[in-house]
Every structure is written in C-alpha cells, then in structure tokens.
Amino acid sequence: QVQLVESGGGLVQDGGSLRLSCAASGRTFSMYTMGWFRQAPGKEREFVAAIVRSGSVTYYSDSVKGRFTISRENARNTVYLQMNSLKPEDTAVYYCAARTGLATVYSDDYSDWGQGTQVTVSS
Numbered sequence: 001q002v003q004l005v006e007s008g009g010g011l012v013q014d015g016g017s018l019r020l021s022c023a024a025s026g027r028t029f030s031m032y033t034m035g036w037f038r039q040a041p042g043k044e045r046e047f048v049a050a051i052v053r054s055g056s057v058t059y060y061s062d063s064v065k066g067r068f069t070i071s072r073e074n075a076r077n078t079v080y081l082q083m084n085s086l087k088p089e090d091t092a093v094y095y096c097a098a099r100t101g102l103a104t105v106y107s108d109d110y111s112d113w114g115q116g117t118q119v120t121v122s123s
Contacts, residue, residue, distance in 0.1 A: 001026055001027065001111075001112060002024050002025070002026040002027050002029065002032060002098050002112045003024065003025045003026045003112070004022055004023070004024055004096050004097070004098060004112060004113060004114035005022065005023050005025075005114055005115070006020060006021065006022045006094065006095065006096050006114040006115065006116060006117040007020070007021050007022075007023070007117060008020040008021050008117060009094060009117030009118045009119045010118075010119070010120070011120045011121075011122065012086055012119075012120070012121055012122070013121070013122055014086065014087060014088060014121055014122065014123050015085060015086065015087075016086050016121070017082070017083060017084045017085075017086065018083045018086065018119060019080060019081070019082050019083070020036070020080065020081040020083065020094055020096075020117060020119070021078055021079075021080055022034070022036075022078065022079045022080070022081075022096030022114055023076075023077060023078050024077045024078065024079070024098065025077065029074055029077040029078075030053055030054075030074040031053065031100055032053065032098040032099065032100060032112075033050060033051070033052055033053060033098070033099050033100070033101065033102060033103045034050065034051050034070075034072060034079040034096060034097070034098055035047065035048075035049065035050040035051075035096070035097045035098075035099070035103065035104075035110055036048040036049045036050070036070060036079075036081045036094060036095070036096055036097075037094070037095045037096075037097060037107055037110075038090075038092035038093065038094045038095065038119075039092055039093050039095070039116075040089075040091060040092040040093075043092075045095070045107050046061065047061050047105035047106070047107070048060070048061055048064055048068065048081070048094070049061070049064065049068055049069075049070035049081060050070065050103040050104070050105070051070045051071065051072050051079065051103070052102075052103055055071065055072045055074070057103070058070050058071075059103055059105070061105070063089075064083075064090075067083065067084050067085045067086075068081060068082065068083050068084070069081070069082040069084075070082075079096055081094065081096075083119070086119075086121045087121060088121045088122070088123045089121075090119060090121050091119060091120050091121050092118075092119060093116040093117065093118050093119075094116060094117050094118075094119050095113055095114055095115075095116045096113075096114045097110035097112065097113050097114070098110060098111065098112040098113075099111055099112075
C-alpha cells in the first residue's frame with residue numbers, strides 16, 4: 001500500500017496554469033504506475049492521465065491532450081500534473097492514484113488514492 005497526498009490546486013482564470021503534485025509514502029514508489037483522475041460535481045470520476053513506472057510512457061484523455069503533462073520523479077516519490085490553457089470545464093477535484101499493474105484508464109483498477117485537491121477555473 002502507498003499513501004498519496006495531492007497539493008497545488010486552487011482558483012485560476014480561464015487560460016491559466018496550475019501544477020499539481022502528488023507525494024507518495026509507504027512502499028517503493030517506482031513500483032507503481034501512477035494516474036490522475038478528476039471528478040466534477042454531479043459527474044463520474046474520469047481518467048485524466050497516467051504514467052508508467054519508469055516515466056518513459058504517458059497516456060492522456062482526449063480532453064486534456066496537448067494541454068496537460070504528467071511526469072514523475074521517482075527519487076522524490078512524486079508525480080506531477082502540469083495543466084496549461086485551463087478551461088472552466090476542467091473544474092473538478094483532482095485525485096492521484098496508484099496501481100502495481102500496467103497503466104489503465106479505469107479508476108477501479110487503481111488500488112490507492114489520495115484525498116483530492118480542488119481545481120477551479122473561472123471564466
């Protein structure tokens with residue numbers, strides 16, 4: 001099991017940027033595929049991005065591709081989500097998640113979750 005703590009959320013204007021961080025503790029961070037998900041009010045949790053253990057391969061949802069970048073620093077036990085050109089529809093609680101298997105887009109496949117950080121984009 002790994003413990004995850006997100007930070008970096010906040011209020012930003014349309015077109016602005018934020019960088020989310022997710023610090024991990026517990027088991028060896030490099031063993032885990034990491035993902036970011038988000039959940040807007042009244043909507044289901046949705047996949048945003050994922051990164052493999054080595055950081056060499058990344059995956060994105062179509063809605064964020066070209067605007068968001070996921071990265072990781074295994075030496076710092078941290079995964080990041082750089083969010084540029086933010087839009088009001090990006091407003092949600094953002095969660096990081098971990099799993100020991102291959103990257104997937106399904107939240108049920110991830111075993112460990114952070115508490116979430118709120119991102120609000122004003123128009």
